[in-house]
Amino acid sequence: MTASPSVIALNEEWKVHAYRTSEDSGYLMFDLVVTQTANTAQPLHLPEYRYGGIGFRGHFDWDDPEKSFFLTSEGLGRLDGHATRARWCHIGGYSEGNLAGIAVLGHPENYRFPQPMRIHPNEPFFNFTPVQLGDMTIEPGSPYIARYRFVTYDGEPDVAKLDRLWRDYAWPPGVTISEMEL
Numbered sequence: 001m002t003a004s005p006s007v008i009a010l011n012e013e014w015k016v017h018a019y020r021t022s023e024d025s026g027y028l029m030f031d032l033v034v035t036q037t038a039n040t041a042q043p044l045h046l047p048e049y050r051y052g053g054i055g056f057r058g059h060f061d062w063d064d065p066e067k068s069f070f071l072t073s074e075g076l077g078r079l080d081g082h083a084t085r086a087r088w089c090h091i092g093g094y095s096e097g098n099l100a101g102i103a104v105l106g107h108p109e110n111y112r113f114p115q116p117m118r119i120h121p122n123e124p125f126f127n128f129t130p131v132q133l134g135d136m137t138i139e140p141g142s143p144y145i146a147r148y149r150f151v152t153y154d155g156e157p158d159v160a161k162l163d164r165l166w167r168d169y170a171w172p173p174g175v176t177i178s179e180m181e182l
């Protein structure tokens with residue numbers, strides 16, 4: 001449905017937090033928090049679809065499916081990972097003879113977590129898409145907030161490290177100070 005005259009239906013704000021990692025960690029990392037709010041007094045209705053949410057398109061050298069690959073936190077790949085749900089998804093490939101990759105980690109507070117994924121069968125494209133499970137509505141005064149962590153690295157994905165980074169992201173360590181009687 002279209003409006004005449006056109007109307008801005010959605011406002012979107014991005015907050016990015018880049019982390020300084022140690023030189024020997026082998027990865028770089030940043031967080032992205034996306035806040036979407038309806039711009040009118042009417043709810044914004046998003047119909048079920050295979051795309052939507054946050055996406056990532058890999059390097060143009062990865063356009064050949066033989067030069068790129070996917071891996072989900074559930075151990076699935078390009079062909080069997082599409083339309084499944086996972087905590088994180090790796091996409092990587094070769095560029096100028098070197099293997100590199102990125103993993104996108106979903107936060108457990110995200111709507112419909114773990115969110116379903118669109119993994120393209122031929123292109124280096126991936127996205128977390130909550131509307132794949134059905135219609136979604138952004139109500140006025142009730143923003144939709146989505147949180148993701150991006151981890152980049154050279155070489156093969158380290159599943160144990162990605163699982164640890166996801167756990168640290170999902171449940172960050174905390175400190176509780178309590179008073180003791182002596």
